[in-house]
Amino acid sequence: MSILRAKIVIVPLGEADLTLVNKIAAALGGVFNRGVDILKGMRIPQESFNETRNQYYARVILSKLERIKANQRETVVGICEQDLYLPNKHFVYGYSDNLGSTAVISLFHFRQEFYGLPEDDNKIYPRLYKEVIHQMANVYSIPSCSNPICVHFDSTEMMDIDNKNDRLCDICMRNLQQVKTL
Numbered sequence: 106m107s108i109l110r111a112k113i114v115i116v117p118l119g120e121a122d123l124t125l126v127n128k129i130a131a132a133l134g135g136v137f138n139r140g141v142d143i144l145k146g147m148r149i150p151q152e153s154f155n156e157t158r159n160q161y162y163a164r165v166i167l168s169k170l171e172r173i174k175a176n177q178r179e180t181v182v183g184i185c186e187q188d189l190y191l192p193n194k195h196f197v198y199g200y201s202d203n204l205g206s207t208a209v210i211s212l213f214h215f216r217q218e219f220y221g222l223p224e225d226d227n228k229i230y231p232r233l234y235k236e237v238i239h240q241m242a243n244v245y246s247i248p249s250c251s252n253p254i255c256v257h258f259d260s261t262e263m264m265d266i267d268n269k270n271d272r273l274c275d276i277c278m279r280n281l282q283q284v285k286t287l
């Protein structure tokens with residue numbers, strides 16, 4: 106039984122940019138050799154909002170995403186515009202859970218507007234793409250990579266994301282091939 110025959114389900118959360126959601130959905134299937142569906146969309150769970158921090162708790166969003174899985178072999182990936190956090194971090198670009206096979210990625214920090222710069226679609230999409238691939242690799246339990254130009258390098262700053270490739274390095278690719286043959 107190949108787990109990679111199970112689908113990837115992309116869920117636009119809240120007001121997530123549908124052009125970017127559609128673009129990432131079209132790109133993902135080929136990388137992971139799986140069918141990709143896009144769901145109609147889901148509201149951001151209100152209980153994930155932390156008023157004090159004015160941010161959204163990524164873990165709560167993942168637990169909501171897990172509930173919409175049609176079967177255990179699906180991977181659900183939410184894309185949102187909101188600023189995400191974990192209790193021990195100021196913010197996160199994305200977060201994933203390999204047991205639940207869920208991931209959520211935020212466009213909040215990827216937008217140039219966040220840095221007081223004019224919007225630039227050519228910057229947002231590569232950032233989103235790299236973060237989605239990184240989080241999907243986490244979902245498949247591929248260990249984070251120490252090679253700073255590998256897409257699976259754990260980027261904590263935007264410069265890290267902009268500087269790394271959009272592909273897995275040879276080691277990560279071999280790890281992914283093992284997942285693909287399961």
Ligand SMILES: [Zn+2]
Pocket residue numbers: 250251252255256257258273274275276277278
């Ligand atoms: Zn790597």
